[in-house]
Amino acid sequence: MARAIPTSRRLAFTALAWIIGLLIFFPIAWIILTSFKTEAVAIADPPVFVNFEWTLENYCLVGLFPEADAQGNGGWLRGLMCDPDTPQRSDYTRFLMNSIVIALGSTLLGLLIAVPAAWSMAFVPGKGTKNILLWMLSTKMLPAVGVLYPIRLILIELNMLDSKGSMIFILTMINLPIIIWMLYTYFREIPVEILEAARMDGAGLKEEILYVLTPMAVPGIASTVLLNIILAWNEAFWTLTLTTVDAAPLSAFIASYSSPEGLFYAKLSAASAMAIAPILIMGWFSQKQLVRGLTFGAVK
Amino acid sequence: MGRITLDKVQKSFGEVEVIPPLDLTIEDGEFVVFVGPSGCGKSTLLRLIAGLEDVSGGHIRIDGKDATLVPPAKRGLAMVFQSYALYPHMSVRKNIAFPLRMAKMDKAERDRRVQEAADILNLTDYIDRRPGQLSGGQRQRVAIGRAIVREPAAFLFDEPLSNLDAALRVGMRLEISELHKRLETTMVYVTHDQVEAMTMADKIVVLRAGIIEQVGSPLDLYHTPKNLFVAGFIGSPKMNLLDGDLAKPHDATTIGVRPEHITPSPTEGTWTGKIGVSEHLGSDTFFHVHMEGRRDPVTIRAAGEVDMHRGDTIYLTPNAERIHRFGADGLRMP
Amino acid sequence: MATQHSRSAARTMMAPAVFLLLVWMLVPLILTLWFSVMDYRPLRGTFECCEGLGNYIRFASSSSFQDAIVTTLIMVGGILLITVTGGILLALLLDQPIWGQGIVRILVIAPFFVMPTVAALVWKNMFMNPVNGLLAHLWEFFGAEPISWLTQVPLFSIIIIVSWIWLPFATLILLTAIQSLDSEQMEAAEMDGASPIARFFYIVLPHLSRAITVVILIQTIFLLSIFAEIFVTTGGGFGTRTLTYLVYQRVIESQNVGLGSAGGIFAVILANIVAIFLMRMVGKNLDK
Numbered sequence: 032m033a034r035a036i037p038t039s040r041r042l043a044f045t046a047l048a049w050i051i052g053l054l055i056f057f058p059i060a061w062i063i064l065t066s067f068k069t070e071a072v073a074i075a076d077p078p079v080f081v082n083f084e085w086t087l088e089n090y091c092l093v094g095l096f097p098e099a100d101a102q103g104n105g106g107w108l109r110g111l112m113c114d115p116d117t118p119q120r121s122d123y124t125r126f127l128m129n130s131i132v133i134a135l136g137s138t139l140l141g142l143l144i145a146v147p148a149a150w151s152m153a154f155v156p157g158k159g160t161k162n163i164l165l166w167m168l169s170t171k172m173l174p175a176v177g178v179l180y181p182i183r184l185i186l187i188e189l190n191m192l193d194s195k196g197s198m199i200f201i202l203t204m205i206n207l208p209i210i211i212w213m214l215y216t217y218f219r220e221i222p223v224e225i226l227e228a229a230r231m232d233g234a235g236l237k238e239e240i241l242y243v244l245t246p247m248a249v250p251g252i253a254s255t256v257l258l259n260i261i262l263a264w265n266e267a268f269w270t271l272t273l274t275t276v277d278a279a280p281l282s283a284f285i286a287s288y289s290s291p292e293g294l295f296y297a298k299l300s301a302a303s304a305m306a307i308a309p310i311l312i313m314g315w316f317s318q319k320q321l322v323r324g325l326t327f328g329a330v331k
Numbered sequence: 332m333g334r335i336t337l338d339k340v341q342k343s344f345g346e347v348e349v350i351p352p353l354d355l356t357i358e359d360g361e362f363v364v365f366v367g368p369s370g371c372g373k374s375t376l377l378r379l380i381a382g383l384e385d386v387s388g389g390h391i392r393i394d395g396k397d398a399t400l401v402p403p404a405k406r407g408l409a410m411v412f413q414s415y416a417l418y419p420h421m422s423v424r425k426n427i428a429f430p431l432r433m434a435k436m437d438k439a440e441r442d443r444r445v446q447e448a449a450d451i452l453n454l455t456d457y458i459d460r461r462p463g464q465l466s467g468g469q470r471q472r473v474a475i476g477r478a479i480v481r482e483p484a485a486f487l488f489d490e491p492l493s494n495l496d497a498a499l500r501v502g503m504r505l506e507i508s509e510l511h512k513r514l515e516t517t518m519v520y521v522t523h524d525q526v527e528a529m530t531m532a533d534k535i536v537v538l539r540a541g542i543i544e545q546v547g548s549p550l551d552l553y554h555t556p557k558n559l560f561v562a563g564f565i566g567s568p569k570m571n572l573l574d575g576d577l578a579k580p581h582d583a584t585t586i587g588v589r590p591e592h593i594t595p596s597p598t599e600g601t602w603t604g605k606i607g608v609s610e611h612l613g614s615d616t617f618f619h620v621h622m623e624g625r626r627d628p629v630t631i632r633a634a635g636e637v638d639m640h641r642g643d644t645i646y647l648t649p650n651a652e653r654i655h656r657f658g659a660d661g662l663r664m665p
Numbered sequence: 666m667a668t669q670h671s672r673s674a675a676r677t678m679m680a681p682a683v684f685l686l687l688v689w690m691l692v693p694l695i696l697t698l699w700f701s702v703m704d705y706r707p708l709r710g711t712f713e714c715c716e717g718l719g720n721y722i723r724f725a726s727s728s729s730f731q732d733a734i735v736t737t738l739i740m741v742g743g744i745l746l747i748t749v750t751g752g753i754l755l756a757l758l759l760d761q762p763i764w765g766q767g768i769v770r771i772l773v774i775a776p777f778f779v780m781p782t783v784a785a786l787v788w789k790n791m792f793m794n795p796v797n798g799l800l801a802h803l804w805e806f807f808g809a810e811p812i813s814w815l816t817q818v819p820l821f822s823i824i825i826i827v828s829w830i831w832l833p834f835a836t837l838i839l840l841t842a843i844q845s846l847d848s849e850q851m852e853a854a855e856m857d858g859a860s861p862i863a864r865f866f867y868i869v870l871p872h873l874s875r876a877i878t879v880v881i882l883i884q885t886i887f888l889l890s891i892f893a894e895i896f897v898t899t900g901g902g903f904g905t906r907t908l909t910y911l912v913y914q915r916v917i918e919s920q921n922v923g924l925g926s927a928g929g930i931f932a933v934i935l936a937n938i939v940a941i942f943l944m945r946m947v948g949k950n951l952d953k
Contacts, residue, residue, distance in 0.1 A: 036762050045763040051755065052772035058829070059775055061799065062787055074797045077806070148682035151675030163683065165944050170690045172940035174890050176912045177929035178693035180700065180922050185693075204689040211682060227383050228416035231487075232477065233404040233433035236674070242429075246420040265780045267893035272917065285782045286897050296791055303783040314778035315771050322841045325834065326879050 059311070066090070066300035073296035087113065089301035094123035123284070123305060130280035130306075132195055133270075134263040137202035138256055144203070145210040146252070150244070152211075153218035154226065164215065171208040175268050183273060195278045198270065202263045209262070210255055213320075217251025254320030257313055261321075264310050281306040333485035333517030334359045335380060339389035342375055342541075349375055350541035352389060357485075357519060357534075359394075362511050365521045366528040366564070367538035373521045374489055376538070380519060381487050382406050393484060404433070409478035410487040413494065415470045417462040423449075423473050424458045430481040448476040451510075468499045475510070485517035492527065504530060525565050529553070537561050559661040562587045568617060568630045570655070577602070583656035583664055590617065590632040592653035597639060600646030604629065606639060620645055694933070701926035708920045720927035724915075730928070732904070733911040736820065740907060741888045743824040744831060745881055751828075752835025752880065753873070757865075759836070760843045770840075777833040781893040788826045789815060789898045819903035827894055831887075835880050842876035843869065875946070882943035889936055908932050 065073050067085040090096065091113035152160050182201070183192070191197040221244065229243045267282040274283055285306050288299050314321070335357040342350040350372050357363050365373040378384045380391060382403035390399045398406050409430070417426050427448055431441045449455045452472040462470055471491060478486055488507070492500045508531050511518050522528055528535050529549045537544040537552065537560070545557045549565075556562035562570050570587045578586045594600070595618065604622035616637045619628040631647060639645060656664040701720055704713045724730055759770060776784070792799050793814035801811035814822040846869065854864050890909050899905045901914060912932055915925030 041762055041764070044758065044761040045765070048758050048761070048763045048769045049765070051758070052769040055829070055832070056772040056775050058784075058787060058792065059779065061791065062783075065791065076797070076802060078799060078802055144682050144685065147678035151678040155672055155675035157672065157675075161948065163679070165948055167682070167686055169940055169944060170686050172886050172936050172943070173690060173694070174909065174929070174932040174936045176890065176892075176909045176916075177933040178697055179913070179929070180916045180926060181693040181696035183917075184696070204685065207682065207686060222414060222416065224412045224414050224416040225418060227381075227403075228410065228412055228477075229418075229429075230383065230403045231381060231408065231410040232430035233481070234429075235404060238433060243418060247418075261778060265778070267781045267896075268890065271782075271893060271896060272913070282780050282782045282893070285780065285786060286893070288786055296797070299786060299790060303787055307779050307783055310780070311775060311778045314774065318770070318774050318837060319841075322838050326838060326876075326883060 059307075062300045062303050062307075064300075065296055066304045068297050068300075070295055070297045073300070089297045090305070092298055093302045093305065095301070095305055123302070126279060126281050126284035127305070129195060129278055130264055130282075133198045133202060133278070133280050134260045136195070136199035137206065137263050138259045140199060140203045141207050141210045141259060142252070142256065145207060145214055145255075149211050149214035149218055150240075153215050153221075154223065164212070167208045167211055171205070175205075179272060186273065192273060193275045193278050198274060198278050198280075201269050201273070202266055205266070205269070206259050206262050209325075210259055213255045213258065214248075214251060217248060217255070220251075221247050254317050257317040258321055258325075261310050261314055261317070333357075333483075334392075334394050335485060335517065335519070336392040336395075337376075337380070337389065338392065340376075340379060340386050340391060341388035342372075342379060342384065343387045348541070350379075353541070353543060355536065355543065355546070357517060359517055360515050362508075362518045362520065362531060362533045363536060364528040364532035364534070365519070365536050365538055366523065366525055367544075368564075369523055371538040372541035373523075373538050375541075377487055377489055377519060377521045381408060381410050407484040408487055409481055409483035409485075410489065411471075411474045411478050411491045413490045415462075415474040415491075415494075417470055417473055417477075419462055422459050422461055423454060423465070423476075426462065426473055427454075427476045427480055430477060434481065444480045445476075448480045451479070451513075452476050452506075467495050468503065471495065471503055472506075475507070479510070479514065483516070485519060488518065488520040490522055491520075492522070493524075500527075507531065526567060529565070535565075537564060555663065556587075556655065557663050559585060559587075559657050562655055562657070562663075568632065571629045571631075572657075573625075573629070578656075581654060581656050584659045585657040585661075587655040587657065588649045588653065590630045592650040593629070593631040594648045594650070595631055595633050595637070595639070596646045596648065597643070598646060600648040602629075602647040602649075604645055604647065606641055606643045606645050609639070609641060611636065618645065620647065697926045697929050700922050701930055703923045705923040705926075706921050720923045721930070724924055724927045724931065729906065729911060730908075730931075733906050733908045736904060737889065737907040737909075739820060740824060740827075740891070740905075741885060743821075744828050744888055745884060747824070747828040748831045748835040748884065749877060749880060751832050752839045753877070755832070755836040756839035756843050757869075759840050773836055774833045776829050777831070777837070779830065781830065782897055784830055785826055785894040785897045788822075788829070793822055815898055816903060819899050819905045823894055823898060823905055826898070827888070827891060831884055834884070838880050839873060839876055842873050846872050878946060879943075882939060882946065885939045886936065886943065889932070889939070908935065 064080065066089055067087070068079070068083055069086055069088065072079055072083045096113055152164060186192045186194075186197050189197075225247070226239060226243060229239045234242065264280075265282065267286075270280050270282045271286055274280070285302060288302060337353060337355040339352040339354060340350065341348070341352045353376075365376060367373050375384065379386050382398070382401060386399060390397055392398060393406060393408070418429065421429065424445055427445045428441050431444060436444075445458075446455075449458050452475060454469070454472055454476060457465060457469060462473065465473065474491070491507075492503050495503060504527060507518075507520075511531075520527075520531065532549055534546065535549055535552055536546050539560055545552060545561045547555075552561060552565045556565060556570075559572065563572060566589055568590050570589045571593075572585055572587050574585045578584060602622060604620040607619045607621050607628055609619070610617040613636065614634075616633045616635070618631050618633070618637075618639070620631060621628050629647065658664050702715055702717060704711055704720075706712075755773065759766065759773070763769065790798070795801050795811050795813035798811075798814075800814065804811045812818065850868060850872075851864060854868050859867060891907060892909055892913065895901055895905055895907065895910050901910045906914070908928070909932060912925050912928040915921050915928055917925075
């Protein structure tokens, strides 16, 4: 845009955009604010916005700062941040660990399967490549509820219901089409000529992948990882229906607040804030890549 | 050493035969240019030599050894790509050193060779930059640098200048010719630009639809084009190809006269016409002359400035010794 | 194009992905198909052959199925309407030269990253609660009677919650599409005398049509299987039972697996109809 825009118009647009932006963001801001209130302040009528006494009590209650274990290890952070009389009501860190293990595990496993597949489809396309890609995408469209019971049954047979391993596998399979597609669109942007140049320069397949392809694909792989972690982290069908205690991630942990504990706004807020914070931050960093990943390359 | 022999080399993509069996010998130290319109198979032929495509039939020999099944990395050839194909994540230095690194050369020798190449190509000032920070001409030099460090048996160039602007192209053309004189290594160069072919080549190979139309030195092709295609393709502006009543007196189906072999006159000559567009370049003047009963204008070239203009009647006299005669089959008549 | 050697290597590298997805897709689907023709009620220990199409007929003729279809259509349609129109307007606004564009963009995108369970719970308790919810306070502030959102207008409430999550998605994609519009095209239209409104309808909207279609198709795929938002808010009550939720209730809550599986197959068919259109769009894109 080389032309000057009248300041008044720019001002009006700016004001409008900010108002709408803040409105859309407000629920998240409200969660964060409420998480620092006491329960009494949280339900005050009329509502209090910022001029209250901020407290970490809820985070302590929900279990952000874990207590020392039986051997007396850890727990120093809790001593630092929390009132010694505040009990730890739930085991946030365990659910957090489950979320991390499942999200990272399924992402790594997914990459391991997807990178070679996407590589070969991008650089050695055959007649069937297009159809294979579309078929892979079509598996993503299969409604989960249509296959819920058989999978539950299989897991029970294998004695793997409510296990992290089975959740990692299921989330890998759910997101595999997206990972392959995203990597495929990134790989396809690497000019074939560069790989040919490497071949002419004396690089074998191993050197080609190691010194040329991988460094060029790192940005694409990174954003694929990011998107996949977000999707796995927020997944809430399989986690709600197939986990109970051992493998339950944060999405299931929060669902346990649905009643009647949900009426404790401050604690609910603290738990929610802790569940969404990591992903919110990651998401902001990956918003551009997200478009490509979520539209299977149809919009860039 | 770099003598490349193609023996009945043939290439098909599926059902489509892009290159019918073809024989060609490229002598050691020769600068050979493959030229032809787009889609004529010249790049495919180069890629077959490089090993980036499998041949469907025939044999490729490099210095007498059968290289048909040898992977590209082991053929000892270097290639400069149209898009330069530089590694965007490596500095200029690393780009140039890459083939040496692949050859597991020791570091001191590597650095010496990279420095030498950088000196030859005037890259010393940019040696630690990334390709993204370089201009088109500089990238082109890096690509050439990457090719020369490994001292290949032959260089392969795939339309290397087509992404450069006109002024730079002339400069790079000279540089590549200089490089060839200095290294005396075989070079195989693909282009669709006949000017590049004429100015650089020791030997031109004119291709059409995968078939070699003519092989010869630039002046061979200029003076004795074997057929209508070569006649029309080589030379700028294009040769005038005239048929019908103008060809009859010469016992030919078609005659060809180059614009520079027609003398214009305001008063007398063999043919008459009216001047259409005229291009005054200062050093030369080009007239497009419309002759009665002919759809395409005849192009003529007059040296220096000529005081004739649009709409004027002009008389043309072709140089009788420079008339090329072609038969009904499109081949040159003796 | 490549050589013979690399082609066989490629096939080997593709094999694991193809094999796993094939198993993942076929095994459960075949089991579901099998269960759907059985009288299978694990709690009663019934597992008998063969109902034939009985389960399908019973599922399709029940009033809850028809209600569920209507609910699903209203829910998906409502969310699509809100997110797509809202998304276009927001994208147009964000494309204007505004101060702090990057920050506004971040604010607008944020809800998409909120876990569905969190979004639903927070809206349910902290906003839509008729006593302590923020919306109740807002209504009182204007002197109106607070609404009990999730019992009085449950379907609409869920539409709002889900739209809040998906509006950022539509906005983000449409904004990306608008920004890919060649500015010379807009300048040419301006030189041709097109007003801003004419430019929107003749240049911008046609340019966006592809992206809009993609947004609609992808959202439909995800929205057809909305689960967590219903699970934590109404639990499928008050007329918010979608097809997905109905199947879930039949299979897991009332453990009538045969009947539920038949319903699951209906859900698969419904999703496939949408999927076919999406695949065509994406497929065309591949050829370029």
